[in-house]
Amino acid sequence: MSKRLENTFRDKQDILNVYLTAGFPCLNDTVEVVQELASNGVDMVEIGMPFSDPLADGLTIQRSSEVAIKNGITLKLIFQQVEEIRQTVRIPIILMGYYNQMLQYGVEQFVKKATEVGVDGLIIPDLPLDIYQYEYKALFEQYDLKISFLITPQTGDERVIEIAKESSAFLYVV
Numbered sequence: 001m002s003k004r005l006e007n008t009f010r011d012k013q014d015i016l017n018v019y020l021t022a023g024f025p026c027l028n029d030t031v032e033v034v035q036e037l038a039s040n041g042v043d044m045v046e047i048g049m050p051f052s053d054p055l056a057d058g059l060t061i062q063r064s065s066e067v068a069i070k071n072g073i074t075l076k077l078i079f080q081q082v083e084e085i086r087q088t089v090r091i092p093i094i095l096m097g098y099y100n101q102m103l104q105y106g107v108e109q110f111v112k113k114a115t116e117v118g119v120d121g122l123i124i125p126d127l128p129l130d131i132y133q134y135e136y137k138a139l140f141e142q143y144d145l146k147i148s149f150l151i152t153p154q155t156g157d158e159r160v161i162e163i164a165k166e167s168s169a170f171l172y173v174v
């Protein structure tokens with residue numbers, strides 16, 4: 001596990017993790033919002049990567065993503081913002097988005113860039129577990145980029161165990 005994530009989970013019993021949409025409410029608010037969250041005791045942040053077809057997001061995140069896209073947010077700008085955040089913020093940063101975004105960017109390039117700018121982990125709800133295991137797990141391990149998979153109350157016990165084994169950051173319970 002990345003040192004920031006490892007330290008957070010080792011040192012704290014109750015962790016406050018806050019989600020925000022990159023580029024919302026204004027294009028360049030991401031850096032200031034994360035800095036304010038960190039200075040006010042948030043333990044880690046999930047930065048949502050707005051996507052035009054947000055299948056796994058609720059209405060609020062869909063709307064914030066629409067605004068961010070209209071504002072002009074891009075993966076390139078999100079990476080720049082994370083790099084700027086890392087100049088002053090030490091808490092773990094998780095990017096949350098969609099598999100198609102990684103594919104369009106190039107999965108290896110995406111993983112490498114995320115690591116370079118200081119991302120600690122990813123949540124990619126529509127990345128199939130078997131695709132991760134067979135195509136990307138070694139890549140994630142090479143770059144020490146952690147991943148969290150999702151389970152629901154309906155997920156069977158055997159599947160929960162399998163997903164938990166592959167979640168190298170934390171297990172995301174919906």
